[in-house]
Amino acid sequence: MLIEVEDGRAVKVAGDPDHPPTGGFLCTKVSRYLERVYSPDRLLYPMRRVGKKGEGRFERITWDEALDEVTTKFRDIADSPEGPQSILPYSYGGTMGVVNGSSMDRRFFHRLGASLLARTICATAGAEALSYTLGGKIGTDAENFHDARLIVLWGTNTLACNIHLWPEIKSALSKGARLIGIDPYRNRTLDHCHQFIQLKPGTDAAFALAVINVIVGEGLCDKDYIEKYTLGFERLSDRAAEYPPSRAAAICGLDESEIIGFAREYATTRPAVIRINYGLQRHAGGGMAVRAISCLPALTGSWRDAAGGLLLSSSGMFGLNDAALERTDLMSGTPRTINMSRLGEALLEAEPPVRALYVYNSNPAAVAPDQSKVLEGLRREDLFTVVHEQFQTDTADYADILLPATTQLEHRDLVKPYGHYYLVYNEPAIAPLGEAKPNWEVFQLLAKKMGFEEACFDDTDEDLIRQAISSNSPVLRNITIERLKKDGWARINVADQYAPFAEGGFRTPSGKCEFYSEKMTRVGLDPLPDYVPPRESPESAPELAARFPIQLISAKIGTFLNSSFSHLPSFLRSERHPTIELNRSDADARGISEGDSVKVWNKRGDCRLVARISDRVRPGVAFAPSTWWNKLSPGGSNVNATSSQELTDIGGGATFYDNLVQVERHTGEN
Ligand SMILES: Nc1nc2c(c(=O)[nH]1)N[C@H]1C(S)=C(S)[C@@H](COP(=O)(O)OP(=O)(O)OC[C@H]3O[C@@H](n4cnc5c(=O)[nH]c(N)nc54)[C@H](O)[C@@H]3O)O[C@H]1N2
Ligand SMILES: Nc1nc2c(c(=O)[nH]1)N[C@H]1C(S)=C(S)[C@@H](COP(=O)(O)OP(=O)(O)OC[C@H]3O[C@@H](n4cnc5c(=O)[nH]c(N)nc54)[C@H](O)[C@@H]3O)O[C@H]1N2
Numbered sequence: 001m002l003i004e005v006e007d008g009r010a011v012k013v014a015g016d017p018d019h020p021p022t023g024g025f026l027c028t029k030v031s032r033y034l035e036r037v038y039s040p041d042r043l044l045y046p047m048r049r050v051g052k053k054g055e056g057r058f059e060r061i062t063w064d065e066a067l068d069e070v071t072t073k074f075r076d077i078a079d080s081p082e083g084p085q086s087i088l089p090y091s092y093g094g095t096m097g098v099v100n101g102s103s104m105d106r107r108f109f110h111r112l113g114a115s116l117l118a119r120t121i122c123a124t125a126g127a128e129a130l131s132y133t134l135g136g137k138i139g140t141d142a143e144n145f146h147d148a149r150l151i152v153l154w155g156t157n158t159l160a161c162n163i164h165l166w167p168e169i170k171s172a173l174s175k176g177a178r179l180i181g182i183d184p185y186r187n188r189t190l191d192h193c194h195q196f197i198q199l200k201p202g203t204d205a206a207f208a209l210a211v212i213n214v215i216v217g218e219g220l221c222d223k224d225y226i227e228k229y230t231l232g233f234e235r236l237s238d239r240a241a242e243y244p245p246s247r248a249a250a251i252c253g254l255d256e257s258e259i260i261g262f263a264r265e266y267a268t269t270r271p272a273v274i275r276i277n278y279g280l281q282r283h284a285g286g287g288m289a290v291r292a293i294s295c296l297p298a299l300t301g302s303w304r305d306a307a308g309g310l311l312l313s314s315s316g317m318f319g320l321n322d323a324a325l326e327r328t329d330l331m332s333g334t335p336r337t338i339n340m341s342r343l344g345e346a347l348l349e350a351e352p353p354v355r356a357l358y359v360y361n362s363n364p365a366a367v368a369p370d371q372s373k374v375l376e377g378l379r380r381e382d383l384f385t386v387v388h389e390q391f392q393t394d395t396a397d398y399a400d401i402l403l404p405a406t407t408q409l410e411h412r413d414l415v416k417p418y419g420h421y422y423l424v425y426n427e428p429a430i431a432p433l434g435e436a437k438p439n440w441e442v443f444q445l446l447a448k449k450m451g452f453e454e455a456c457f458d459d460t461d462e463d464l465i466r467q468a469i470s471s472n473s474p475v476l477r478n479i480t481i482e483r484l485k486k487d488g489w490a491r492i493n494v495a496d497q498y499a500p501f502a503e504g505g506f507r508t509p510s511g512k513c514e515f516y517s518e519k520m521t522r523v524g525l526d527p528l529p530d531y532v533p534p535r536e537s538p539e540s541a542p543e544l545a546a547r548f549p550i551q552l553i554s555a556k557i558g559t560f561l562n563s564s565f566s567h568l569p570s571f572l573r574s575e576r577h578p579t580i581e582l583n584r585s586d587a588d589a590r591g592i593s594e595g596d597s598v599k600v601w602n603k604r605g606d607c608r609l610v611a612r613i614s615d616r617v618r619p620g621v622a623f624a625p626s627t628w629w630n631k632l633s634p635g636g637s638n639v640n641a642t643s644s645q646e647l648t649d650i651g652g653g654a655t656f657y658d659n660l661v662q663v664e665r666h667t668g669e670n
C-alpha cells in the first residue's frame, strides 16, 4: 500500500502497482483505511475505568500512571500463591505483522510466566491437518493459478475474503478453465462457477472420501507419483472403500452423479488446483475435512504442475526466525495453556482462576464463541482487564485500563502473508495520532517497569525485523531490511514456476505425502482421513434439531474484516443492519417475510437480525454475515451469542459454523 502524505497527514492510500500479488488495487476495506485512521472515535489517550464493567466510561490518565497500574497488578498476581499463570494474554488478527503481533508481546508474557494462549480461533484445525498430510502450511503459488484448467473453490469466498486471487482466476477462465464451487452457501464468488455443488454443512470429508473411492476404483490415480511420494495408499483405499458415492451422497445431501462427475473431472484435468480456505474447517470435523481434501492432489499427481496442487495457506514457506522473535526460552517452568476458543470457560472456570486479562489485536467480546459466557467472564469484578485498542470496541467497554494503539500507518512492521509468496514491509507514513503507541513499544515499556533485564527487551522494531529474516532458510537468502525498505516487499527465493511438491519433498516425518500418519496415532487421532460428522446437525443431533432445526453459517463479507471496520460510518451505511439469509421454505414455515426482524436463538443465547429470503441456502441452512459489534446490533448481541465453545477434531479450533439455531419473527416482546 502506498500512502500520500501532506503536512504530516495521510491524504490518500493506493495499491502498489509493482506488487505482483495485489497488482495495485486495494480491497474495499483498505481502500477506505483513512476513514479508520482519522476516525473521530480513535482512542488517543490511556484511560482508567470510572463506570461499571461494560459501561464503557473512562477518565484520561498518563501513560506512566497506566503502566504503573498494570505492572503493580501483574506483580501482585505473580507474587500471589496462584502465581503469574493467573495472567492471560489474549490476541489474534488485529495485525498480521510480526513486530506487533508475535515478538515483543510473546517475550514479555514468556518472561512473566503468564498462561500460554493457544491461538485457535481461526486456522488450527486446517493448519494441523495440512501439517499431518503435507508437513506444513505450504501450497500452490497464487501467481500460477492463471494456468490452471480446473479451479475448485472449496469452502472459500474469494471475492470477499481473498480478492487478490480473483484476477488469476479470471485469467484462467478467459483461457477456458472450468470453475467448480463446493459450499453449502452459494456465496457471490460462486455465481461465476460453471458448476456449484451445494453439500450440507460439515460433510466435506465424506464427499472427499467418496471422490477418492471413485478415483481409486476407476484407476484414475497417478501410480508413479503415489509410489514415489506418498505413504499409506493401500490403507487410504481401504478407508475410501467405506465411502461409496451412494453413502456420501446421502450424507452430503447430493446426487451420486455430482460426486462421480466431480471425481472424474478432477482426476482427468490438468492442471487442476484446489483452493480451500478456513471457512470450511469451522465444524466439528473440520480438521478431517481438510485432511481428506489435501490427500487429493497427491493421488492424481496434481502436485507435479505449478498450477496444480492445493492452496490453504502458504505461511509455512517463509521460514522466519520465530524462535528469535518469540523467545520461548525466557519461560521458566511450564505454564498452562488456555485455548482462546474457550475464553468464556477460561474466565469462569479455570483453576487457578484467570485474575488478569490483557487483550490486544482482538475483540473477543464480539468475535469469540458463546458470547454470553465471555461477557459473564468479562463482567467479573475480581478480573483485572487491560485492553490495548484503536477503538472502543465491545471488549474495550470492559477494560479497567484502556490503552490507545497505533494503526498500520503509524507503526513499522513486517507482514507474513498466508495466500502468496511475498513478505511485506510496512514503513510508518505518519506520526502516531494522539498518544497512541504500537504494541511492541508498550510491551517494551511494561518489561522495563517489571524490571526485566534481558537484552532482548531493548530491541527496536527494526531489530525485530532483522531478527525475523535472519534465519538460515534458503528462501530468505538475500532478503535484507534495506531491500525491504527500498522495495516495500520481497518474494521469497523460489522459482517463478515453483511447484512445491512436484518431486515429493513433503515435510512430514517420512518425507512423503502421508495418507497414513503415524504421528496422528501417537496423539490419539485416527491415522487415516475419516468423516467426522457435525456436532450439531439434524442427522447427528436429532433431539437438538427438533428444537433448533436451522444450521447457521456466520461467515465473512467483503466490507468487514471480522469485527474491524464494522463500526465505521461508511460501512454501516452500506450494510445497514445485521442480516440472515433464509431459504424461502424456512421463512414461509415461520411466517417470515423479507425485511422482517427475526430472533435467532438456541440454548446458548440469542441475537436479532433482519431476514433476507434467499435461494443461496438450501432448506435447513441459513447464512448470517459476520462480525457486527454487539453495541451496534439491535438487541445488543451478535451471532456469536449462539455459537459454541466446542472444538474441532484436530487442532482444537473453533466451530463457529457448527451451530443449530431456531429462527422466529421478532415480536418486540423479547
Ligand atoms: N473482506 C474480508 N476478507 C477477509 C476476512 C474478512 O472478515 N473480510 N477475514 C479474513 C480471515 S480472518 C479469514 S480466516 C479468511 C477466511 O476466508 P474464507 O475461508 O474464504 O471465508 P469464510 O467466509 O470463513 O468461509 C468461506 C466459505 O466457506 C463456506 N463454508 C462454511 N461451512 C462450510 C462447509 O462445511 N463446507 C464447505 N465446503 N464450505 C463451508 C461458507 O459458506 C463460505 O462461503 O478471510 C480473510 N479475509
Ligand atoms: N461468528 C463468527 N465469529 C468469528 C468468525 C466468523 O467467521 N464467524 N471468524 C473468526 C476468525 S476466522 C477470526 S480470525 C477471528 C478474528 O477476531 P479478531 O482477531 O479479534 O479480529 P477483529 O475482530 O478484526 O479484531 C481485531 C482488533 O484489533 C484491533 N487492532 C488492529 N490493529 C491493532 C494493533 O496494531 N494493536 C492493537 N493493540 N490492536 C489492533 C482492531 O481495532 C480490532 O478491534 O474472529 C472469529 N470469529
Ligand SMILES: [Mo]
Residues within 6 Å of the ligand: 093, 121, 122, 123, 278
Ligand atoms: Mo480468520
